[in-house]
Amino acid sequence: MSGAAWNRNRLTEKLGIEYPIVQGPFGGFASQRLTAAVSNFGGLGSFGALNLAPEAIKEVAAEIRALTSKPFAMNLWVSMEDEGARRSDENAFRRSLSPIAAHFAELGAALPEYKPYSPTVRFEEQAHALLDAKVPVFSFIFGIPPREILQECRAKRIVTIGTATTPDEAAALRDAGVDAIAASGFEAAGHRGSFLRAAEDSLTGTMALVPQIVDIVDVPVIAAGGIADARGVIAAMALGAEAVQMGTVFLSCEESGASRLHHEVFLAKKAGHTGLTKGFTGRLARAVRNRLMEELNREGTETLPYPLQRGLVRHLTMAAEAAGRADLVPMWAGQSANLGACTDVAAFLKSLVEEVGEIAGPVTEWSAQRRWRSASA
Amino acid sequence: MSGAAWNRNRLTEKLGIEYPIVQGPFGGFASQRLTAAVSNFGGLGSFGALNLAPEAIKEVAAEIRALTSKPFAMNLWVSMEDEGARRSDENAFRRSLSPIAAHFAELGAALPEYKPYSPTVRFEEQAHALLDAKVPVFSFIFGIPPREILQECRAKRIVTIGTATTPDEAAALRDAGVDAIAASGFEAAGHRGSFLRAAEDSLTGTMALVPQIVDIVDVPVIAAGGIADARGVIAAMALGAEAVQMGTVFLSCEESGASRLHHEVFLAKKAGHTGLTKGFTGRLARAVRNRLMEELNREGTETLPYPLQRGLVRHLTMAAEAAGRADLVPMWAGQSANLGACTDVAAFLKSLVEEVGEIAGPVTEWSAQRRWRSASA
Secondary structure (H helix, E strand, O other), X not given: OOOOOOOOOHHHHHHOOOOOEEEOOOOOOOOHHHHHHHHHHOOEXXXXXXXXXXXXXXXXXXXXXXXXXXXXXXXXXXXOOOOOOOOOOHHHXXXXXXXXXXXXHHOOOOOOOOOOOOOOOOHHHHHHHHHHHOOOEEEEEOOOOOHHHHHXXXXXXXXXXXXXXXXXXXXXXXXXXOOEEEEEOOOOOEEOXXXXXXXXXXXXXXXXXXXXHHOOOOOXXXXXXXXXXXXXXXXXXXOOOOEEEEOHHHHOOOOOOOOHHHHHHHHOOOOOOEEEEOOOOOOOEEEEXXXXXXXXXXXXXXXXXXXXXXXXXXXXHHHHHHOOOHHHOOOEOOOOOOOOOOOOXXXXXXXXXXXXXXXXXXXXXXXXXXXXXXXXX | OOOOOOOOOHHHHHXXXXXXXXXXXXXXXXXXXXXXXXXXXXXXXXXEOOOOOHXXXXXXXXXXXXXXXOXXXXXXXXOOOOOOOOOOOHHHHHHHHHHHHHHHHHXXXXXXXXXXXXXXXXXXXXXXXXXXXXXXXXXXXXXXXXXXXXXXXXXOOOEEEEEEOOHXXXXXXXXXXXXXXXEEOOOOOEEOOOOOOOHHHOOOOHHHHHHHHHOOOOOOEEEEOOOOOHHHHHHHHHOOOOEEEEOHHHHOOOOOOOOHHHHHHHHOOOOOOEEEEOOOOOOOEEEXXXXXXXXXXXXXXXXXXXXXXXXXXXXXXXXXXXXXXXXHOOOEOOOOOOOOOOOOHHHHHXXXXXXXXXXXXXXXXXHHHHHHHHHOO
16 A cells, blocks of 8 residues: 555664564563564564562573564563552451452362561562663563663663553653653553552543653654554554554463463453453452452452552462363453454464555554654644 | 545445534533534534433424534433432432532532432433434434334434444444444543443443444444544544544534533643543543542442432532532543644534545555455455
8 A cells, every 4th residue: 555664663763673563561471482472573572570580580581582582671560569568467368368268168279378578579679680681672560760770771772661551651751761652541451550640540541542642752652452453553553653562462372371271261252351450469450350350349348459469369360270260360351352363473463464564554654744743833 | 645535435325424523412512503513514413412301302403404404413312210210219319419518508509409300301202302303313322222213213214323332232232223333432521321231341442442343243333432633533444433423522612512611621621631430420421530520439429320410410510610610510521632622613623634534545445445354254
């Protein structure tokens, strides 16, 4: 339809990638294989490192580098615990355990025991490990890293991608000088990375969020949330995004670290109805609306501060996974889970860029002109 | 960019309009002038008639016809009261009045008195008035009209547009044989018209909702929610929609029936932060997050069933409007309120279709081909 190189823009230049397609980082389900597969194709693979100790971060970075010579991102959570996590006591633990206690008996698993919370890993230490490893791209959610970390990224030519769930957060990231901003819409899977207001008060649909952020920042915007096929990619570009971030569709790929149960839910197209809950980890996140979510979302149900609730629910998850009980496991998924079908990463991406390429040239050209017009207005 | 007539498709054919742009109907703020202005331009003006008695519906239809010879829509709510409305008693009234009672004193207004609920108007009577008036287009939310009403629409060549907030609702509308489906995303202003599950469990972002509905229905889909400028229109078309419905941006036009206070909020760009509440009417709806919303959204606050809560809050609204208190009035707005700027309807639409026309040709062609490919796959 047009000879314009739709896939090349200032973001792909800066990142050194072929296609403006970012694989969303997923905390517990990242895999070196998936990250490398996306990067090898020419997109930006990402690895969610939030649970990794500094040494493990260096190891994973080395492992990814053994699988690809292309740029990739590692992702951290700037804020690693909620207020109140350190004060949370055994009584709170018992209150939050009680609504799920019967499931442990049902699964023949021992009830978890209370242990006082002590943080195992700090963001700053993780960030320094990333810097030491000189990962090509450092992406983050739940806040803005301290100034000295961002400065060191610039000094080491590590590209930074911050995550905004509202225009206000995008403005804060812009002022901090990040290189690109992921606009994370309400539709997205997993945690809402809000950091200025409560996540519940920051829910913005991708359709509304992307253009409002494009209008107030001068760095490239990466649209995230609800994008699972070529239509979503073109829509995001029309809204002014210079790249997309897709999470759920990659989670469904064979290469992801998702469990067998989780894969089965995607394959059976049973991930079509999702909801938001704090019940799985203590922070608001999107997953398939299953029995566990319904129970934990019931009015009056108490939830421990992050990451204590996550620790509590993980005990149940392990037993439920072993028993093949998808109704009792957090099944992270975005609102377009039923749209995307990915068995093999390279095959999925090949078909995606072919379809996108049919129309993306004129759309990206129009979008770029429009941004230019409004910037000079 | 292309000579393709982006603005002509099977929906514009069926509706007999020039541009696939629908003005969202707004219950309390509809105006004959606005409806006619949009239709005169070549879009589809809509008039929210939910509060009108059958005789008034006929009068308004005649008034609109006096202002335009073009097609227009009138919109009804299929479900007009919530379960429990008839059983709701004076005690419930007092409990729901109590969190806002202080504002009446503050505004020097008398406290409203309890009156037992008696429905003033029934959907079936309203629908028959629309049929008698032979309005060109009958659009509706909150359900599906009885089969005989839809049959009469077909017999009278009245085009029907149903509203879906989830793919399941779209499937139900498709099975009922409506002519087009408005896919109403989470971002949209006003009431969530959900009718299969609770509105709270049906919140789907426009980016995720539109393609999932396009995939399962064979009638044209109208994308609604978060669309306020050319970018949103193009994005919607990329997602497979054959038209867009824009609400908030038209609400901000001089021609709309919105109050002076409401207009001022839009003009001052103070509608950027919206939220959902049942507190304003008893049904979940999106408006600017102001003091009244915060208070009514507080945990434990009781809300009367629709339409009783609406009646209660209207007393406060009238006093607050008179006192110029925007913080105590429901200020309906969608999540893209800050994107759109419309002072004059015709000028806004002229500039919109010019900008859309720069790129819509190839995008709509691609979309149509894609729909055709997937329908024949």
